Structure formats: C-alpha cells, structure tokens
Amino acid sequence: MSNSTPPSVTWLIDSVTGRPVRRHPDTGVLYVRKAGWPHFWGRALDALVVMVVAGALMGAVHAANQDFALGTLGSAMSASTGGYVAVMVAVWFAVVVAYGMVWGSIGSLGDVVAGMRSVRISDGRRSGAWRGGWRAFWWSFAPFYLLVAIAAAFEGSGGDTFDSRYTAVDLRSGLARGHDPVPDAAASRPTAPTRVA
Structure with missing residues (x-):
C-alpha cells in the first residue's frame, strides 16, 4: 500500500515451530510470523463473525x-429501493468498521482462535482502533482478498493484509512462550568483505 518497513533477518529459527525469527526494526524485538493456514482460518472466522453480526442487524432493521x-x-426505505439498500450498506459498513476497531485495539476472535496478533512490522505495536477500523473498511472493497489469502496460505505466508506494514505474529511459537531461538544452520549469512592488498 505505502511505505513498508521490511523486517530484519536474524538467521535464527524458532526452537518449537522451526520458522524463521524476524526482528522489528525500530524496537529490536524478535518475533515469529504466523503460518499460512492457521492465519487464513483465523481471518475466515473473522469474516464469518462480521457476516453473521451484519446479517442479524440487517434482519432486525428489515x-x-x-x-x-x-x-x-x-x-424512506419503503418508498425507495435505493434508500433501503443505502441503509443496509450503512449497517454493513458500521459492523465492519466496529469489528475492525476492536481487532485493531484488542484483537479479534480469529486472532484468539488462531493464536496470533496483528502488529506493525516496524515496532510490533497494534494498529489501534481508528487504523483498525479504516483497514477493515477497505477490506469491504476487496472481494478478491479471499483469493489472496488462499494464495498466501499455500505460500506459507503470514502477511496480514495487502498493507505490507503489518504482519500476524505467532503467539504459540516457542519465542512467544519464552524459549530462545536457535541458529539457522541452513541460512546463508553474509560474509565479511575480504581485503585485497
């Protein structure tokens, strides 16, 4: 979307999951990204919650x-189909933004079930209520998000949204549980430049 901060590579792996350990560039805190399928199913649960709540409220309004x-x-709703549709769309967006505000500040039901937390890559903080609501608002305009999420799951990505400034952190990783990461023997580390005399 906009200015993204790439995570720092650490050449360490999580001692429990075996996934790469990354570092938040601004704070230096280590983290492990959530794997693809659990991340996908957590977000699918979030979508289901939004659809059920919005559907119930739309039914109540109807x-x-x-x-x-x-x-x-x-x-106005009875006199015009456009008025009826506008009210239902307003209900939909109100639910989406409200759920996004909760998700951005304390986390969503999908986060809890999947054992993850959506954070900024740069410093590891949550997006906050207003930014969470804004991000959720834009999800409503991205019906192909499902396809992107499925593709990310096959790739094993823990990318949280189209916005590359955020990622889903695995709260069930060894690192999150207090285990020290181990060196990644398979990683190629940069070598110090050699001086030629």
Missing part, C-alpha cells in the same frame, strides 16, 4: 421496517 417502527427512515 423486521423493524416491516412493522413501521423506524418512522421517517422506514418511510
């Missing part, structure tokens, strides 16, 4: 409209 309980708004 029922209230049928019972003429919405007053002037109900009259």
Whole structure:
C-alpha cells in the first residue's frame, strides 16, 4: 500500500515451530510470523463473525421496517429501493468498521482462535482502533482478498493484509512462550568483505 518497513533477518529459527525469527526494526524485538493456514482460518472466522453480526442487524432493521417502527427512515426505505439498500450498506459498513476497531485495539476472535496478533512490522505495536477500523473498511472493497489469502496460505505466508506494514505474529511459537531461538544452520549469512592488498 505505502511505505513498508521490511523486517530484519536474524538467521535464527524458532526452537518449537522451526520458522524463521524476524526482528522489528525500530524496537529490536524478535518475533515469529504466523503460518499460512492457521492465519487464513483465523481471518475466515473473522469474516464469518462480521457476516453473521451484519446479517442479524440487517434482519432486525428489515423486521423493524416491516412493522413501521423506524418512522421517517422506514418511510424512506419503503418508498425507495435505493434508500433501503443505502441503509443496509450503512449497517454493513458500521459492523465492519466496529469489528475492525476492536481487532485493531484488542484483537479479534480469529486472532484468539488462531493464536496470533496483528502488529506493525516496524515496532510490533497494534494498529489501534481508528487504523483498525479504516483497514477493515477497505477490506469491504476487496472481494478478491479471499483469493489472496488462499494464495498466501499455500505460500506459507503470514502477511496480514495487502498493507505490507503489518504482519500476524505467532503467539504459540516457542519465542512467544519464552524459549530462545536457535541458529539457522541452513541460512546463508553474509560474509565479511575480504581485503585485497
């Protein structure tokens, strides 16, 4: 999306999961990205929660409209299909943004079930309520997000969104549980330049 901060490579691996350990560039804190499929299923659960809550609220608004309980708004909804659709779209976006605000500040149901936390790559902090709501708002315009998430799962990516400034951190990794990472024997480390006399 915009200016992304690449994670620092550490040449270490998690002692429990065997996945690479990365470093937040601004703080130096180590972390392990969440694997592809658990990340995908956590986000799928988030999508399901949003759809169920939005569907329930849309049903309640529709029922209230049928019972003429919405007053002037109900009259506008009954008089115009556009008005009805606009109210339902407003309900959808209100649920999406509210869920995003919760997700950005304390985490979502999908985060809890999958054992992950969405954080900024640069410093390891959450996005916050307003940024979380804004990010969730833009998800509504990306129906192909499902395809991208499935592709990321096959790749084993823990990329959290299209915004490369964020990642999903694995809270069930050995590093998150207090185990020290181990050197990655398979990683090629940069060698010191040799001087030619």
